[in-house]
Amino acid sequence: MSKGFGSKIKNISDTNLLLTITIVVFFLMYIGAMIFQGEGFLKPQALFNILNANAALIILSCGMSIVMITGGIDISVGGVTALISMCCAVYLDKAGGNVAVSVLIAILIGLGFGLVQGFLVAYLEIQPFIVTLAGMFFARGMTTIVNTEPFNVSNEAFVALKNTRIIVPGMGSVNRLGNYVDAYVEIGVIVAILVVIVMFCVLKWTKLGRNFYAVGGNSQSALMLGINVKRTKFIAHLLCGVLAGIGGFVYFLHVGSGSPSHASGAEMNAIASSIIGGTMLTGGVGNIIGTFFGVLSLSTIQNIVSSAGLDQAWWTGITVAAMLCLFLVVQSVVMAVRKKGSVK
């Protein structure tokens, strides 16, 4: 860091600094992809496809970020997503239910997990990791109890909803045959963007949101400043649960099937996205916009890896872990440098 730049950087908050890093990394990566991978990444639809495929992850990551900002963690979100997909699939297909109720089911399941886990973490003061690890195993196990075999949903109303494409005007491109193809996003993307906006506002402009930061920054101090720390933690887990419910349904809407192996590793992707997006594991620092770009960065790099010929499934896992490791180190280095600069 140069000196003139350094003094400017000093006055920016940790959250905004990490957010800037995230956004810069994303654009560099995307531009790099455009230059080296060419075509595929040049079309706007490439970006929209990333969004389509990751709408659910964006929502899950928002919940994860909120919990992580309060200094906790929730690794049950992947399992909850699988459970929701399976429950909704069974309800729609085998019980012939309607779509609106299935949305309600999804949210209720998420809410249930949030309630129980939040209570155990906040009021019984059990380590969030143990609680949500058990939550994850419970959700995965329940998924197979509900139904063991993966199957596609053929409920008409649902399929119609699943195939709804929202055209993005002016972003279309010409395909190989010379026809103009409109760019589109799925409904899930709209939901995801709404969630991002709402959660951003909650974190930025409500007392509750600021309490999340205070509790994560220093829960002892937060208590002294007159914040109800237990309730704040509880609400964070509750919100994460509800978002897992919404994200679970969006995931289901995208894949259109129920399977016990759905969303495997989603918790890890969500944690990685949050961390890449500038959320600190230690709590108190993070931003929903950053998380949004975190998801995009993560999937962009996955796309780069797979289009570079390394498309075997195992590369995905390794890439995610490597990115996570890298950003953890970057964070600790940046923070160490800042600390040295500010404490004299």
Added chain:
Amino acid sequence: MEDNAVLQMRNIHKSFPGVKALSGVDFTLRKGEIHALMGENGAGKSTLIKVLTGVYTKDEGHIYLDGHEKEVQVRSPQEAQKLGISPVYQEITLCPNLSVAENMYIGRTPGAVQNWRKMNKDADKLLKSLDIPAKATQQLSTCSLAVQQMIAIARAVDTDCKVLILDEPTSSLDEQEVEKLFKLMRDLRGRGVGIIFVTHFLDQVYEVCDRITVMRDGCLVGEYEIKDLPRVQLVSKMLGKELDDLSDIQGEYKSYERKEGELPVFEVEQLYSNAGIKPFDFHIDKGEVNGFTGLLGSGRSECVRAIFGADRVLGGKVKKNGKPIKISKPIDAMRQGIGYLPEDRKRDGIVGDLSVRDNIILAQQVLRGFLKPYSRAEADKIADEYIKLLNIKTASADTPIKSLSGGNQQKVILARWLLTHPEYLILDEPTRGIDVGTKVDIQKLVLKLASEGMSVTFISSEMDEMLRTCSRLIVMRDRRVVGELTGSDLNQTSIMSTIAGGDK
């Protein structure tokens, strides 16, 4: 009732299981004064403050605010704040990741929506009026510690506080920062706020305070105008020794003299660590007992920690029998034959869940190395031997050390170091918080060890003990060595005047 009193505490009693922490303490704070609350460890000042701020509930007594006849009840910290009693603690209780303005207003403004613009405007106004060099939008962790401390004060002041309690606010600040803080305090005094100032820096008391209340052993010693209480008097009141009867207790010790041609066992030059002490010189001879003395926080523990390698040593030389050695971590010191009984028994000494036996053999086991554990029979034998030797009262060697009384825990730690047969043993407050009988036992033991050729550094807050055991005292004030006393200088009067410094 005095007219301009903002706070009166009358006949406050508080006991904890087995300890009487406060007995019949009175305290009066007047409008627009800075009032120092002084006392050594265990004097009861922090208990008094916790009673006042609602952390503890008092057993007996009355608290009056603003000269009202009706007494007030303070049941929780929140209630205290509502009544206008605001504490600011040594460790900053703000959130480092939030902005300055948020730290000033979070948790105490109504409504669910955060109005950033109004908050920042209010904050900037307040910061400006108090002359605090910070911007509302700045992240707190980018401010210096002094500024953070001031922001905590600003928050307290803004809650319409009548009684501002500053609990050792200056202990992690440098001189310029302290100056800024004092300016703020004087400014607030001018506005009629009553400030209770707890500190262990004498210079600071005489710089800003108007009155001093001295406490000792849970009792009130007295309240004095600052001009009526010279420093030596203050020190003697804190330590509980009247100047008149000081001369009587001259030492029963034998003065120590180094034999011809013998080098000091350990010698340090210009040693200093990251714990904030100024570089110091020190040496100890074979069979000598010496001590570091000074008020709490004067840096006496930090010195011995630096010798033992417990803090990160930043510079200086260490010599053993004249040969230079390197000590960068405790195991180095242990290998050179140094043992260290730490000041904070609970945090740094005992390994709570382990048995008495394991606690005794721990240090020696580390010295012997990973592959040479004592067999169960050997460990039992050693444990029994030391339990008997030091008369440790425990149900068995298997009992977890945390269920022993403080004195017996201390003896176990002592046994741990005796087992390593050190050439040089550092005892940092070995007698704190333990019963009289054990105290005497430990003093006797120290003298016995020294007569057998062991070198001992003994640190204690109680001057009698130091005088009885040490043949040389290194006096510290404000984290630097200010004097060394031997022979006929070893009496309470000269110690106190050295500690107090300045006027005599």
Added chain:
Amino acid sequence: MQTNETKNAGVSGFFGRMIRKQVMIPLAALLLLFLFNLIMDPSFFKIELGYNSAGNPVLSGFLITILDSGSELAILAIGMTLVTAATGGQDISVGATTAIAGSVLLRVLCGTNSRPETLQAPIIVAFLAACVVAMLFGAFNGVLVAVFKIQPMIATLILYTAGRSIAAWINNNELPVVSDESLTYFGEFIPGIPIPTPFFIAVACMIVIGLVLKFTNLRLYTQAVGINENSSKLNGLNPVFIKILSFVILGLCVAVVGLIKVARISTINYSVIAKDIEMDAILAVALGGNALSGGKFNMTASIIGAYVIQCLTTTLYKFQVRSDALPAYKAIVVIVLVIVSAPVVREKFNAFMAKRKVKEAA
């Protein structure tokens, strides 16, 4: 067990002392499970001597299954207990690193050819290679935890995610199959001995750890670091080293488990091998009465805990619970265990009991 019951009627002091022993927690759980099985279906306890396809005598029955398939868990419980004691956290990457160890083992055994006629290297060499790799991965986790101060569970989450992928990558995502019979000796039966080999391997591990705990200071150092890091430092210990060491030992355990797992089927399935075993291993430690927040530990109790978990698994299997659904039941057990042992709950419970006592007295 019966003698125990007859005795306690007369000597309540003896019984009281027994109850307070930590080993009693998993033993009581085991007893409960046995009792349940005895009532539901006594055939649970039947052991038969039969012959396998190769004509060798083998024992079979549910109890043998427990001893056999509990081996991996018991071995992992050893390492997990140490990690828990030293760091106050758990390693959730053990399943994934087992896959890595197994993959390395096969890679060395098979060389570049995924279906060799003969072994390309002696089993011992392959095993040692697996040990080295698993210990390195253990050290990686340990460094993240001890040096970078990342919570153990999050640090190990990295390998939990990437481990199976790394395992697949080691063998280019091929599934090497070993045709040589000698490998199966480690996972099934040695001709002529009717007891499954994994049990012997587990016993060997227990003996080794028993000797290590007896003839080194591992127990004292680990516990001291886990209980009071400050104090350990002032007594000359190096907490960073001790923590890394505990992860490296766990790595060694993982390598042994990798050997057994691979030997059982002579090949590997990257996504299934040692699946969900991390949960079982943590559960074993908790069921052994060890605090998951670290400190004192009881190795025997953990190992018995491991067999109790296996007994639970086998019992559930017997009642037609699918293997995929098992985690749901175990998760409930975990939650119940952590709730019961949560300090907040204990405090409330004690306060409640004290109140009752006061009432009774009045």
